[in-house]
Amino acid sequence: MSEPGVRVLGRACAVLDCFTEAEPCLGVADIRQRTGLPATTVARIVTTLVQEGLLVREGDDYRVGLRVLVWSAPARAGSSLLGVARPFVEQLRDVTGESAGLYVRQDHTRVLVEAASSHHSVIYRGYVGQVLPLHAGAAGKCFMAFDGQALTAAATAGFERYTDSTVVERDRLDEQLALVRERGWAYSESEREVGLNSVGAPIIGFGGRPEAVLAIGGPSTRLDQAAAERVGPIVAATANAIAARMGHVPTEERVDV
Template structure:
């Protein structure tokens, strides 16, 4: 049986969704009365919800008219960009998987974490430590370290909550991590050897835009007992360079 709190939260979400759904593609802005009629909600309820949504920039208000807000468009862009990136990366990831015989992953940096966007699995290969949509601490992963290394912002400074250890091998000293990021920038690849997950080795390289900023990172994962990171690194680096060039020549990618 649902608790009262759970029922209340679902009801609020349903009402907010009804308000958003009330807007049509060609609307020039809606007043609260029209918005309430379309959403089939009391005017007082819509007025209160609209006030909260305006405060959070999900709706814009001009006079007595309400419009879908800029924050919704910002969020839509964050969804569309990964979709295009996955589409562009998939053939390169497949080739990387075929060349190395290892599972390939694609990830982006979000705060102190990396978020996995795509995985191309190798038959019989070991799984990466996170599924699609999953998060991993950037400092503990090759994917995260290579993205931190090539970010113009000071990478270690982003890790405001410290460097928690996932395994005994995870780097937990910011000074040690900073030195490793310097090496990563020089080499163009990052590795983690059982730093994120036991018996897993990962090798990653950054996908850079035309200004040299990291857009994402691509990696391969292998069992620690079988991996030779130095042998995997050239193929991973080549895949990242290929994607960087394709991003540079693909509109809106």
């Protein structure tokens, strides 16, 4: 069993994870619903986070406090992944013409940690800190295809249907993940949002699991199946190049920017 202090820290993180750019202000009832924690526990944690400046109360709602900004700069500066990946993300955007992003896994979700927006007028516009599901979208399927723990976490959370194209049947999903493993990259069509397609490839770390996933997203009018077949190997090669720069693959497989 976890130590009490560790358990409290985990619950505090769960509370902070409830806040997103789309929903920056939440009430106690919202937090309780998202975390599944008892009302008394949520109230106690929220009070402590307010005292520490990590949450700010505005009427009956709460938002993340500015204190977290003190940690964001050193976190980005100290991340070897972001430092290495940033120029590759921008290069992938320039080569494919579509918005490119870098995702890391957080339990049954993926979080966008680096982004480069397309220069087209009609684009997919993600934002750093955006939290998305694993089962809907190419990036998430790369995590699940190469990491059994990611697949288990997603299955435990449940496969929510976002569009008619969202794959929620386990047998169909397993077939898709097998194809991702076979070709080294994933393609999804309108799985999370109608008209939005994506291509992703894993950045394999030590142990053979994805340390992150590199992906591009764009409208279905441009990023269709034919385009995916053309750019999929490019996304995979760029992901391998990032892994190479981080020392995760042999030197002869490296691809420089």
